[in-house]
Amino acid sequence: MAEEQTPKKEEENTSNEPPTLTGSFVADHGQLRIEGTKIVDKDGEPIQLRGMSLFWSQWIGKYYTAEAVKWLKEDWQCNVVRAAMGVDEGGDAYIANPEREKQKVFTVIDAAIAEGVYVIVDWHSHHAEDYLAEAKAFFDEVSKKYGDTPNIIYEPYNEPLDVSWTGTLKAYHEDVLASIRANDPDNIVICGTRTWSQRVDEVIGNKIDDPNVAYTLHYYAATHKQALRDIAQQAVDAGVPLFVTEYGVSEASGDGSIDDEEANTWWDFLDANSIGWCNWSIADKEELSAALKPGASATGGWTLDQLTQSGTMVRAEIKANNPKYSD
Ligand code: IDC
Numbered sequence: 001m002a003e004e005q006t007p008k009k010e011e012e013n014t015s016n017e018p019p020t021l022t023g024s025f026v027a028d029h030g031q032l033r034i035e036g037t038k039i040v041d042k043d044g045e046p047i048q049l050r051g052m053s054l055f056w057s058q059w060i061g062k063y064y065t066a067e068a069v070k071w072l073k074e075d076w077q078c079n080v081v082r083a084a085m086g087v088d089e090g091g092d093a094y095i096a097n098p099e100r101e102k103q104k105v106f107t108v109i110d111a112a113i114a115e116g117v118y119v120i121v122d123w124h125s126h127h128a129e130d131y132l133a134e135a136k137a138f139f140d141e142v143s144k145k146y147g148d149t150p151n152i153i154y155e156p157y158n159e160p161l162d163v164s165w166t167g168t169l170k171a172y173h174e175d176v177l178a179s180i181r182a183n184d185p186d187n188i189v190i191c192g193t194r195t196w197s198q199r200v201d202e203v204i205g206n207k208i209d210d211p212n213v214a215y216t217l218h219y220y221a222a223t224h225k226q227a228l229r230d231i232a233q234q235a236v237d238a239g240v241p242l243f244v245t246e247y248g249v250s251e252a253s254g255d256g257s258i259d260d261e262e263a264n265t266w267w268d269f270l271d272a273n274s275i276g277w278c279n280w281s282i283a284d285k286e287e288l289s290a291a292l293k294p295g296a297s298a299t300g301g302w303t304l305d306q307l308t309q310s311g312t313m314v315r316a317e318i319k320a321n322n323p324k325y326s327d
Contacts, residue, residue: 020324021323021326022325023325024115024117024325025116025118025322026113026118029041029047031187032150032153033186036241037239037242038241046274048270048271048274048276049080049243050318050322051072051076051078051080051279052082052279053246053279054084054281054282054283055282055283055285056084056093057083057094058086058090058094059086059090060283063282063298064104064105064107064108065300066110066114067298067299067300068282068299069081069108071299071301072117072300073117073325074325075302076319077318077325079117079322080118080276081117081120082119082155082245083109083119084124084246087123087125087128087131087134087135088125094134098134098138109121109142113149113151118150118153120153120155121139121142121153121154122155123135123155125157126158128156129168132175132176135157135172136176139156139176140179140180143184144183147183147187148184150187153189154176154180154189154190155189155191155245156172156176156177156180156189156191157169157172157173157192158192158246159192159218160195160196160197164194165194165202166202166206169191169194170208176189177213181210188213188243189212189214190213190214191203191208191214192215196218196252197218198228199231200215200232200235200240201234201240203235203240204235204238204240205238207239207240213241214242215240216242216243217235218247219247220249220253220254220289221247221249221250221263222250222252222258222262223251224252229265232275236273244277245278246279246281247279248280248281249262249263249288249289249310249313253287254290255288257288258288258310258313279310279314288308288310289310290308290310290311291307292307292308293306
């Protein structure tokens with residue numbers, strides 16, 4: 001499997017290249033919903049989204065541009081992007097500067113709609129239960145503004161720490177979900193679980209009562225391996241729909257080392273279960289999980305030598321699997 005999945009170099013990839021489609025991915029697939037453990041499109045066909053997560057908006061917000069999203073769709077063939085809006089970290093994120101951070105997210109959403117790709121709106125916090133009122137107001141506004149487009153996917157809590165699902169997290173998600181559902185009856189909401197969104201098994205028998213809720217599984221391939229896949233498989237087997245809104249091919253620190261073999265084992269696992277994903281991250285920070293080398297332009301147009309090892313691997317994986325649409 002891993003061999004088959006290794007994408008060919010671009011210049012060699014001529015005869016097997018899938019045809020270039022016209023229109024856009026969202027024009028073709030439209031309103032998404034959850035059926036069983038899978039995300040299906042407007043025709044009930046399972047679809048697997050693959051794309052990129054942007055970095056914490058307050059720290060590397062420069063890639064929250066229409067041009068970067070356009071490049072990710074055209075050159076990388078992403079069919080989903082994730083806006084990771086920093087909430088509380090560092091003292092200068094959404095809580096301190098709501099208008100500024102919100103506008104970055106709106107820019108990305110507008111671009112995703114224009115490009116016909118799906119967009120995950122992520123409340124990027126490790127302490128979201130401390131900001132429930134702010135989360136409700138934010139998701140109320142986003143769902144009022146964009147809830148009638150099929151592009152939007154909501155992620156109300158990036159990564160809870162050691163917080164109980166039954167005691168705290170489920171209620172948090174239900175509260176935010178109610179704000180969303182008042183405006184948007186059907187778009188998918190993806191909920192985080194305990195221990196950096198790894199304990200999807202704790203949802204078994206205790207799912208949120210809404211047909212279009214999925215649960216986030218986060219992994220970093222050089223740290224999290226078969227034991228975490230076993231947890232994920234257990235959840236899927238028990239009927240819990242999963243989406244990997246964030247993963248890295250590096251260690252969980254976002255740096256350290258890259259594990260190419262585990263990265264491929266994870267991709268095979270996700271493909272086998274039709275689980276969509278976004279990779280961490282579109283950033284030009286000097287760390288191994290960053291896709292771009294320092295100084296890469298805020299408006300896309302990245303040459304292959306401006307991509308890091310991770311960026312090169314992930315772009316190839318996306319291009320080998322996602323359909324290509326013309327400009
Ligand atoms: C990391 C960044 C790193 C930054 C750190 C701050 O890569 O540069 O210093 O955040 O906390 C996650 C988080 C994500 C992390 C990433 C890598 O969702 O915010 O980004 N990671 O550590 N969960 C597991 C790993």
